[in-house]
Amino acid sequence: MSEKVHCLIIGSGPAGYTAAIYAARANMKPVLYQGIQPGGQLTITTEVENYPGYPEGIQGPEMMIDFEKQAKRMGADIRYGIATKVDFSGSVHKVQIDEKDWIEADTVIISTGASAKWLGLPSEQHLNGYGVSACAVCDGFFFKGKEVAIVGAGDTACEEALYLSKLATKVHMIVRKGEDGMRASKVMQDRVKAAENIQIYWNAETDEILGEKKVEGVRIKNILTGEKQEIPLSAFFVAIGHKPNSDIFAGYLQLDDAGYIITQAGTSKTNVAGVFAAGDVQDKIYRQAITAAGSGCMAALDAERYLTEKGIH
Structure with missing residues (x-):
C-alpha cells in the first residue's frame, strides 16, 4: 500500500x-x-x-x-x-x-x-525519574542543597558536574578510567578538579544505585582493587552520552x-x-x-x- x-x-x-x-x-x-x-x-x-x-x-x-x-x-x-x-x-x-x-x-x-545511553543496571531503570536522571540541567534544581553523583568522563559530564556543583552541597563524580584516560578537554578537567565540592573517584564503576522508592545512595567499585564503598546521596545523574x-x-x-x-x-x-x-x-x-x-x-x-x-x- x-x-x-x-x-x-x-x-x-x-x-x-x-x-x-x-x-x-x-x-x-x-x-x-x-x-x-x-x-x-x-x-x-x-x-x-x-x-x-x-x-x-x-x-x-x-x-x-x-x-x-x-x-x-x-x-x-x-x-x-x-x-x-x-x-x-x-x-x-x-x-x-x-x-x-x-x-x-x-x-x-x-x-x-x-x-540517552544508560549503564544497564536494573536499579537505574527502577529509579529513573525518582532521583536517576540523564539530564542535570533538567533535574538538578530538584536536588538543591543535597549530595548527588554523576557518572561520565567527557565534556558533557564535566559541564553537568560543574552545573550541579552550583546547586548541590557535594558532587561525587564517578570516572571509569584513571586521570590520564579522561575524555574531557583539558580545560574542562581542570575546572572540575578545581571545584571544591566535586570529589572524583578514579578507576571506579557503579555497582548499584541504592534505594527502594527514591535514590538514597550509590555503591561504587574500584576497578583496580575490587574495593566497594557506599555513598549516601539523593540523586544519580548519568552523563555517558x-x-x-x-x-x-x-x-x-x-x-x-x-x-x-x-x-x-x-x-x-x-x-x-x-x-x-x-x-x-x-x-x-x-x-x-x-x-x-x-x-x-x-x-x-x-x-x-x-x-x-x-x-x-
Missing part, C-alpha cells in the same frame, strides 16, 4: 509536535507518526519546571499530551507507527512504516530524537561522527532537498524541550517555503 502526503513528520517529541502545529496551520496537512516512544524523552521525565507557560511546572508525559492535543486541534493527522526504512533517492521521498506500508511525501521532517535515532537515514543524509544529522547553519535543511531535521536528532549541544520545539517550528517553516518554491499546493 502506498499513500501520498505533502508533509510527513517522523517522531513525536516537542520538535515533532511543534512542527505539526505549524505545518497544520499552514494547510500542509501534515501526517505525524509517533515512533517507538510517543512523546519522546519527556515521557520518562517527571517534573518539568523550565518550560515557559507552565508556572507551576508540569509532568513530562502530561506536557506531551498537551502538545499532541494542540497539534490535533490544528488538524494534524497523528498516527501510531514506526518509520523502519527510507528512500530519499528521488524527488519524492519515500518512508516505510512498520516494515510494510510506504508513504510518499513532498517534504519530510525528521524529529526522531536521541536516546546520547545516541541519535538516525540509523535508518544513513546512506542518504549527512551524519556527523556521532550519528547526529547535519543541518545547514541557521536552518533545519539537510543535504537532501525537501528533507528537514529538528530536535535532538540534530542537536547535540542544547538538548532541551524548548530548543527542540523552536527547531520544530523552523522545520515546518522551511518545509512550507520549499513547497511554495516548488509550486506544490
Whole structure:
C-alpha cells in the first residue's frame, strides 16, 4: 500500500509536535507518526519546571499530551507507527512504516530524537525519574542543597558536574578510567578538579544505585582493587552520552561522527532537498524541550517555503 502526503513528520517529541502545529496551520496537512516512544524523552521525565507557560511546572508525559492535543486541534493527522526504512533517492521521498506500508511525501521532517545511553543496571531503570536522571540541567534544581553523583568522563559530564556543583552541597563524580584516560578537554578537567565540592573517584564503576522508592545512595567499585564503598546521596545523574535515532537515514543524509544529522547553519535543511531535521536528532549541544520545539517550528517553516518554491499546493 502506498499513500501520498505533502508533509510527513517522523517522531513525536516537542520538535515533532511543534512542527505539526505549524505545518497544520499552514494547510500542509501534515501526517505525524509517533515512533517507538510517543512523546519522546519527556515521557520518562517527571517534573518539568523550565518550560515557559507552565508556572507551576508540569509532568513530562502530561506536557506531551498537551502538545499532541494542540497539534490535533490544528488538524494534524497523528498516527501510531514506526518509520523502519527510507528512500530519499528521488524527488519524492519515500518512508516505510512498520516494515510494510510506504508513504510518499513532498517534504519530510525528521524529529526522531536521541536516546540517552544508560549503564544497564536494573536499579537505574527502577529509579529513573525518582532521583536517576540523564539530564542535570533538567533535574538538578530538584536536588538543591543535597549530595548527588554523576557518572561520565567527557565534556558533557564535566559541564553537568560543574552545573550541579552550583546547586548541590557535594558532587561525587564517578570516572571509569584513571586521570590520564579522561575524555574531557583539558580545560574542562581542570575546572572540575578545581571545584571544591566535586570529589572524583578514579578507576571506579557503579555497582548499584541504592534505594527502594527514591535514590538514597550509590555503591561504587574500584576497578583496580575490587574495593566497594557506599555513598549516601539523593540523586544519580548519568552523563555517558546520547545516541541519535538516525540509523535508518544513513546512506542518504549527512551524519556527523556521532550519528547526529547535519543541518545547514541557521536552518533545519539537510543535504537532501525537501528533507528537514529538528530536535535532538540534530542537536547535540542544547538538548532541551524548548530548543527542540523552536527547531520544530523552523522545520515546518522551511518545509512550507520549499513547497511554495516548488509550486506544490
